[in-house]
Amino acid sequence: MNREKVAEYIGYIDDRYLEEVFQHKKQRRRIIMNKKKPVTIIAAAALAMLLTVSVAAATTFTGLVSKEEILDTAMTYVVMHDEDGGKLAEYFYEGLSYGESSEETEVSLGLSRLTPVYNVKFKVGGYEYTVTVDAKTDVVLDCKKEVDPSWDEHLKNADYSEPHQPTQEDIENWDNSRNVINSTQASLIAQDYTGLSRSGLYQCGEVLGTCSTKTIYGVDPQRFEFTTNHGGYRYTVVVNAETAEVMSCDIVSYGSDKGHTHEQDTEHIGSYDATIIAAEYLRTVGFEDCASSDICELIPFNRRTDETIKKIAGMTVSGFDMSYLRGDFYTLYYFHDNNKIAEILFMDAYTGVIISTRTYTVEPSVLLPD
Amino acid sequence: MDDKKIVELYFCRSESAITSTQEKYGALLSGLAKKITGSEMDAEECVNDALLGLWNSIPPAEPENLRAYVCKVVRNLALSRLSYKLAEKRSANAEMPLSELEEVLPDGAARDALDMVDFRLLLNDFLAELKPEARIIFTQRYFFFDTIPEIAEDLGVSQNKVKSSLRRTRNKFKNYLSTKGSAL
Numbered sequence: 001m002n003r004e005k006v007a008e009y010i011g012y013i014d015d016r017y018l019e020e021v022f023q024h025k026k027q028r029r030r031i032i033m034n035k036k037k038p039v040t041i042i043a044a045a046a047l048a049m050l051l052t053v054s055v056a057a058a059t060t061f062t063g064l065v066s067k068e069e070i071l072d073t074a075m076t077y078v079v080m081h082d083e084d085g086g087k088l089a090e091y092f093y094e095g096l097s098y099g100e101s102s103e104e105t106e107v108s109l110g111l112s113r114l115t116p117v118y119n120v121k122f123k124v125g126g127y128e129y130t131v132t133v134d135a136k137t138d139v140v141l142d143c144k145k146e147v148d149p150s151w152d153e154h155l156k157n158a159d160y161s162e163p164h165q166p167t168q169e170d171i172e173n174w175d176n177s178r179n180v181i182n183s184t185q186a187s188l189i190a191q192d193y194t195g196l197s198r199s200g201l202y203q204c205g206e207v208l209g210t211c212s213t214k215t216i217y218g219v220d221p222q223r224f225e226f227t228t229n230h231g232g233y234r235y236t237v238v239v240n241a242e243t244a245e246v247m248s249c250d251i252v253s254y255g256s257d258k259g260h261t262h263e264q265d266t267e268h269i270g271s272y273d274a275t276i277i278a279a280e281y282l283r284t285v286g287f288e289d290c291a292s293s294d295i296c297e298l299i300p301f302n303r304r305t306d307e308t309i310k311k312i313a314g315m316t317v318s319g320f321d322m323s324y325l326r327g328d329f330y331t332l333y334y335f336h337d338n339n340k341i342a343e344i345l346f347m348d349a350y351t352g353v354i355i356s357t358r359t360y361t362v363e364p365s366v367l368l369p370d
Numbered sequence: 371m372d373d374k375k376i377v378e379l380y381f382c383r384s385e386s387a388i389t390s391t392q393e394k395y396g397a398l399l400s401g402l403a404k405k406i407t408g409s410e411m412d413a414e415e416c417v418n419d420a421l422l423g424l425w426n427s428i429p430p431a432e433p434e435n436l437r438a439y440v441c442k443v444v445r446n447l448a449l450s451r452l453s454y455k456l457a458e459k460r461s462a463n464a465e466m467p468l469s470e471l472e473e474v475l476p477d478g479a480a481r482d483a484l485d486m487v488d489f490r491l492l493l494n495d496f497l498a499e500l501k502p503e504a505r506i507i508f509t510q511r512y513f514f515f516d517t518i519p520e521i522a523e524d525l526g527v528s529q530n531k532v533k534s535s536l537r538r539t540r541n542k543f544k545n546y547l548s549t550k551g552s553a554l
Binding site for chain 1: 401411433435438446493512513
């Protein structure tokens, strides 16, 4: 008997038995989530206890938040509040942790007005950030940003070589007047098509020379080609410059890139799935109207660009993927109450289990225009 | 959104029905299609085709269980796509379970006899006799094409237990079909 026939026969399984599987999987997910939570709590408690013991001599420094969490808080703050901080997020697509994604990260404990504070310093995207975080409450007290003087040198040494670099003759013969979209708009269309973050490709090739999520180069007058690595896959998307249509999209698994091993990344759940799971989770905890398209990163500049793209290309920008892949975790954002409050979810990138959540009050300065 | 409301949207010919379906079941469908076709691109196309299929089939169809209905649509589309791909590239995920079952279902005259009866009734009567765990394992493996490790993890049991359950169920199914076939 041929396999098609076998498959067809099994397709007759009654709906009630399929529903039985769905229900079972749902229950199982709940069990796993409930199991994970206590582990996280115990781990956090153990860490807090360890910190408490180690600094017991100085009572002022008891009950401090861990350095890892402080680093996370500081960098999340920069990503959310600073337009240039969005570049930090681009590194997450390489599967790097916060610490690896920025340069010269330093976390030091100090006192400010008799309050223990962490000073977090790191460099990213040509800027040096110094974020002061209350060591007990995990609240950001101050954030300073300065131009990183070493960045010029960094750019000078960057590898800008591209596999399809157009020749001078190509460039001279280009007739860009026929194009209805530019490379930035094309990159956003490509990202929408692949479901990757809007910050993933944007200007990466021009500004961050060594970032592997780069490219943005026209290979001929009629089309733009983009490549990016994400979740263990390399996406190559070609967008028609005249019609704003995606001409092709190749997704291939890769083993390593620029010295980083990504073998484990091939087991990551996709970021699209991550947003679906996040939305499902949020609906179960009271955010009944939450849809996966609401899960986002809120970089205002890119949002506005999306609107432009909508008008120009006449396409629907679904926004279904706005998550950060950071090492083994996704960081997902859901804004509600007129974008004044954000729920931040940290998800295991392998299992889709929500590890922890955090509620964040958004500063008025980063609210989006309607 | 509730499934009934989504079906209502299809009946109202509201395009948000498609968005809502994709929203709610997109990941599930993509996962299922990818398991069968072994390709993300093919899976995506299957899901898109399935959504179009839903749009065209509802109404008149009014599925009581939208999730099961759409899974069946995607599964059929993915299997059709797989058959085109078989000559050049085989999908390990779907191939293995199908080859396991191939031995169970009869060939030749017996199969013709099966074709003549309502196989749907036979299959579902057989499943009704199984214990829930065995039934879930069978359905996960042969309808959803889940791998042995995935099923084991889902059920919180060892892979060996899953394998032996599948083997026992296949044998039972074979006996069941031969009994029914000879009775025809």
